Amino acid sequence: MTKIPNRIYLTEDEMPTRYYNLRADMTDKPAPLLNPATGQPVSLDDLKPIFCEALARQELDDDTPYVDIPEPIRDFYKKYRPSPLCRAYSLEKYLDTPAKIYYKFEGNNTSGSHKLNSAVAQVYYAKEEGISHLTTETGAGQWGTALAEACAHFGIDLSVYMVKCSYEQKPFRKAIMETFNSRVIPSPSETTAVGRQILADHPGTTGSLGCAIAEAVEEATSSNNSRYVLGSVLNQVVLHQSIIGLECEKAFAKIDDYPDTVIGCAGGGSNLGGLIAPFMRDKLQGKYNPDILAVEPASCPSMTRGKYAYDFCDTGEITPLAKMYTLGAGYIPAASHAGGLRFHGMSPIVSKLYDDGFLRAKSYKQTDIFEAAVLFARLETILPAPESAHAIKGAIDEALACKESGEAKTILFGLTGTGYFDMTAYAAYTNQTMTDYLPTDAELAEALDRLPVVPGQD
Amino acid sequence: MTKIPNRIYLTEDEMPTRYYNLRADMTDKPAPLLNPATGQPVSLDDLKPIFCEALARQELDDDTPYVDIPEPIRDFYKKYRPSPLCRAYSLEKYLDTPAKIYYKFEGNNTSGSHKLNSAVAQVYYAKEEGISHLTTETGAGQWGTALAEACAHFGIDLSVYMVKCSYEQKPFRKAIMETFNSRVIPSPSETTAVGRQILADHPGTTGSLGCAIAEAVEEATSSNNSRYVLGSVLNQVVLHQSIIGLECEKAFAKIDDYPDTVIGCAGGGSNLGGLIAPFMRDKLQGKYNPDILAVEPASCPSMTRGKYAYDFCDTGEITPLAKMYTLGAGYIPAASHAGGLRFHGMSPIVSKLYDDGFLRAKSYKQTDIFEAAVLFARLETILPAPESAHAIKGAIDEALACKESGEAKTILFGLTGTGYFDMTAYAAYTNQTMTDYLPTDAELAEALDRLPVVPGQD
Numbered sequence: 001m002t003k004i005p006n007r008i009y010l011t012e013d014e015m016p017t018r019y020y021n022l023r024a025d026m027t028d029k030p031a032p033l034l035n036p037a038t039g040q041p042v043s044l045d046d047l048k049p050i051f052c053e054a055l056a057r058q059e060l061d062d063d064t065p066y067v068d069i070p071e072p073i074r075d076f077y078k079k080y081r082p083s084p085l086c087r088a089y090s091l092e093k094y095l096d097t098p099a100k101i102y103y104k105f106e107g108n109n110t111s112g113s114h115k116l117n118s119a120v121a122q123v124y125y126a127k128e129e130g131i132s133h134l135t136t137e138t139g140a141g142q143w144g145t146a147l148a149e150a151c152a153h154f155g156i157d158l159s160v161y162m163v164k165c166s167y168e169q170k171p172f173r174k175a176i177m178e179t180f181n182s183r184v185i186p187s188p189s190e191t192t193a194v195g196r197q198i199l200a201d202h203p204g205t206t207g208s209l210g211c212a213i214a215e216a217v218e219e220a221t222s223s224n225n226s227r228y229v230l231g232s233v234l235n236q237v238v239l240h241q242s243i244i245g246l247e248c249e250k251a252f253a254k255i256d257d258y259p260d261t262v263i264g265c266a267g268g269g270s271n272l273g274g275l276i277a278p279f280m281r282d283k284l285q286g287k288y289n290p291d292i293l294a295v296e297p298a299s300c301p302s303m304t305r306g307k308y309a310y311d312f313c314d315t316g317e318i319t320p321l322a323k324m325y326t327l328g329a330g331y332i333p334a335a336s337h338a339g340g341l342r343f344h345g346m347s348p349i350v351s352k353l354y355d356d357g358f359l360r361a362k363s364y365k366q367t368d369i370f371e372a373a374v375l376f377a378r379l380e381t382i383l384p385a386p387e388s389a390h391a392i393k394g395a396i397d398e399a400l401a402c403k404e405s406g407e408a409k410t411i412l413f414g415l416t417g418t419g420y421f422d423m424t425a426y427a428a429y430t431n432q433t434m435t436d437y438l439p440t441d442a443e444l445a446e447a448l449d450r451l452p453v454v455p456g457q458d
Numbered sequence: 459m460t461k462i463p464n465r466i467y468l469t470e471d472e473m474p475t476r477y478y479n480l481r482a483d484m485t486d487k488p489a490p491l492l493n494p495a496t497g498q499p500v501s502l503d504d505l506k507p508i509f510c511e512a513l514a515r516q517e518l519d520d521d522t523p524y525v526d527i528p529e530p531i532r533d534f535y536k537k538y539r540p541s542p543l544c545r546a547y548s549l550e551k552y553l554d555t556p557a558k559i560y561y562k563f564e565g566n567n568t569s570g571s572h573k574l575n576s577a578v579a580q581v582y583y584a585k586e587e588g589i590s591h592l593t594t595e596t597g598a599g600q601w602g603t604a605l606a607e608a609c610a611h612f613g614i615d616l617s618v619y620m621v622k623c624s625y626e627q628k629p630f631r632k633a634i635m636e637t638f639n640s641r642v643i644p645s646p647s648e649t650t651a652v653g654r655q656i657l658a659d660h661p662g663t664t665g666s667l668g669c670a671i672a673e674a675v676e677e678a679t680s681s682n683n684s685r686y687v688l689g690s691v692l693n694q695v696v697l698h699q700s701i702i703g704l705e706c707e708k709a710f711a712k713i714d715d716y717p718d719t720v721i722g723c724a725g726g727g728s729n730l731g732g733l734i735a736p737f738m739r740d741k742l743q744g745k746y747n748p749d750i751l752a753v754e755p756a757s758c759p760s761m762t763r764g765k766y767a768y769d770f771c772d773t774g775e776i777t778p779l780a781k782m783y784t785l786g787a788g789y790i791p792a793a794s795h796a797g798g799l800r801f802h803g804m805s806p807i808v809s810k811l812y813d814d815g816f817l818r819a820k821s822y823k824q825t826d827i828f829e830a831a832v833l834f835a836r837l838e839t840i841l842p843a844p845e846s847a848h849a850i851k852g853a854i855d856e857a858l859a860c861k862e863s864g865e866a867k868t869i870l871f872g873l874t875g876t877g878y879f880d881m882t883a884y885a886a887y888t889n890q891t892m893t894d895y896l897p898t899d900a901e902l903a904e905a906l907d908r909l910p911v912v913p914g915q916d
Contacts, residue, residue, distance in 0.1 A: 005470045006536040012463045078464040079548075079839050090537075090611075108566045110841045110876070152836040153548070172881035176841065179832055179884045374637055378610040381537050383568045383634065418568070420878045423630035426637045 007084040016246040024065035031323035080109035085251035090379040099402035111146035113417030118240035119146040137212030140339030141173030143231030148180035161187040164207035187212040210315030232268025241274020259412035265390035266294040269347025292359040295394040300333035303361035328447030334437035337425030338386040370429040385417035465542040474704040482523035488806040489781035512583040538567035543709035548837040557860035569604035571875030576698035577604040595670030598797030599631030601689030606638035619645040622665035645670040668773030690726025699732020717870035723848035724752040727805025750817040758791035761819035782809040786905030792895035795883030796844040828887040843875035
């Protein structure tokens with residue numbers, strides 16, 4: 001048998017030309033978003049002041065299975081995609097496992113993560129509708145960087161509201177967004193009414209994601225040519241991220257294989273939802289039955305310790321209500337080094353599939369995931385993002401289980417990004433100053449007690 | 459005609475299995491290295507205490523054209539190579555040029571640059587000879603990072619002497635080397651006799667590359683199982699870096715094209731020497747006549763304003779003498795943001811070819827190269843290293859010349875690395891606080907006046 005290459009690349013001709021909408025194959029659909037003012041499902045008209053129309057339609061479309069990817073988006077994808085499907089030969093050898101371990105590497109682009117896949121799409125659709133200005137918020141800065149790149153390419157102005165403590169702690173993230181011509185504003189700011197109010201009420205505050213979202217939405221809705229964009233959680237983002245899974249599916253077909261186990265890290269759920277999309281489709285259609293595993297931080301365990309309930313997507317409580325696994329919009333996860341997974345909720349699509357038993361979830365402590373990250377870096381030569389390291393740890397444990405059982409399973413995990421902007425975390429791990437924080441049951445109960453009241457929900 | 463893909467990847471089967479030694483096709487060979495104590499050409503025995511034997515042999519071998527790449531090195535290469543040959547469609551469109559612009563992208567690995575290509579080879583050969591410990595010095599940190607990755611993979615101990623000011627200014631570079639299990643020592647240190655002497659003579663010094671080299675060599679030569687390794691300038695490094703050019707040659711063959719112009723940035727010359735290797739071979743053999751251009755910083759213009767003479771490779775004056783274009787080993791280039799190009803000399807191979815008229819050289823100011831870097835980033839979505847931006851600027855100017863002349867030339871340049879660790883520089887550029895420094899003629903003359911006296915040389 002021919003040896004499987006270390007890296008499997010599709011040709012440009014083989015790249016997917018359509019996104020796949022997982023909702024179309026779900027018999028039981030995710031619960032609709034609700035307008036918090038009326039308690040009724042949100043309509044296209046509710047969403048249009050915030051999102052451009054094409055994206056609002058994608059958000060609400062539970063039925064169309066495949067969506068053509070417009071050519072300008074595909075042209076941009078060709079600048080950094082297809083991403084390689086990689087075989088982790090050195091890791092397999094080290095673990096002495098009969099399992100075959102593959103990872104889809106999304107970090108080989110300047111944004112450093114999979115976020116660019118949806119950023120490009122959102123910017124393109126906005127531009128098509130004559131939108132000239134976009135706003136967003138960013139915490140750790142990966143989403144802001146990806147969006148800045150996409151906006152620079154399509155010639156759209158961008159304002160990024162960056163949580164003030166991140167703005168001050170991560171000057172390099174600010175610098176890279178500015179290199180791509182974006183305006184980066186520490187939040188709360190004097191730029192918006194909500195920002196001025198927060199500064200008046202809480203002088204000296206270092207900000208929060210909820211506050212940054214509120215400012216970005218205010219700026220977006222203050223002009224007809226302006227819209228707000230978001231990098232995770234939303235159905236439209238999961239749709240765009242399906243490019244990850246679709247490329248994996250084609251690459252596995254080229255090597256005549258199919259994953260027995262698919263593992264993704266889970267924060268807002270867009271990477272996970274995109275990676276698993278075609279494999280979950282096969283499962284929903286009864287064609288194959290892959291084991292699908294979501295891995296989350298023990299410090300922010302929305303699926304493993306949260307509640308499936310309607311909740312706000314933001315701590316500012318201005319977004320529509322989404323039915324999802326949540327720790328409560330008021331829950332503030334401990335400061336961990338996997339900032340991209342510090343979200344209180346989970347994509348409504350992923351949440352519904354989890355609630356219906358189509359995927360498993362588990363959580364790990366951050367010292368354990370950094371142990372896995374360093375092992376992976378030394379063996380496979382890629383320094384992973386802390387977020388991605390959750391999936392690595394999940395894959396290592398599955399491969400060790402195969403060693404016990406003697407099963408030669410094919411394991412696929414998503415390596416969502418690189419850790420070049422996370423060296424403080426790596427230094428803390430190697431210096432043995434990194435700590436773990438596990439929320440108590442009482443803490444979790446306290447935030448869940450404050451879930452919004454929605455008719456028909458406990 | 460089929461559209462050329464944005465990125466051309468070789469398959470693993472198509473990857474080069476031999477390095478190409480440019481010296482073999484040079485009728486006039488580079489001048490030999492001289493032992494500074496005797497003024498005589500260095501022998502294998504002179505080099506063996508410093509380098510492992512296989513590498514010492516490669517250093518002295520002017521005749522063997524092709525060198526088999528051992529399988530363990532090829533296996534490691536497959537973890538991050540082949541690197542893509544990319545078509546800069548967006549840049550071409552922006553410049554409105556008839557030229558076709560290609561770049562070979564070496565930044566898609568965790569070390570962030572082409573340095574890994576030689577690091578892997580040097581570590582492998584050392585391990586084969588039973589060496590268990592290596593030492594090196596690093597300034598900006600790219601070479602140290604690459605070597606740390608390679609040592610982690612092959613299980614070799616590594617001590618990196620990092621110039622103290624870099625050690626203090628770049629804690630992330632230190633952290634990444636430590637993640638890969640290396641020992642990082644700020645130089646001058648108490649670890650070596652030369653370090654202790656320098657600290658006694660110059661309390662509070664922030665160190666220099668010359669001092670770091672001296673410490674690394676002292677540690678390497680103090681044990682039989684230890685050797686010193688170096689990331690540029692040496693003939694062996696140019697040999698290993700030929701993998702870059704050989705991959706380009708095969709990729710161009712796949713699209714039935716051949717570069718009219720080949721452009722590389724030039725610091726110590728290893729990237730340039732590797733990129734141009736097969737194209738220079740064709741030129742030396744009279745098969746093709748590509749125009750070959752080296753681009754260097756105006757603040758450190760060894761080729762464009764230096765002298766072709768025997769000189770030390772280090773400011774500490776402990777290395778063999780090499781005949782090369784040099785600004786004088788005592789010349790301290792201004793602090794620029796392209797740390798990888800701040801070397802007073804140039805590879806003896808590249809120097810000889812330049813002196814014999816086989817390649818051109820030009821220099822640019824750093825504000826001009828950052829203008830090119832930012833333009834490239836916005837159009838092509840890759841944030842380049844400042845070093846690489848010299849080649850970008852060279853390619854842009856060649857493409858604009860084609861616009862004038864109407865020629866549809868095929869231009870190839872080397873994109874040696876990414877700029878994620880250079881955000882201070884990008885911030886300085888976007889904030890318009892970046893300055894340029896051009897050495898005066900008097901300054902350059904002063905350092906050249908202090909060249910070592912070698913019989914038969916002016």
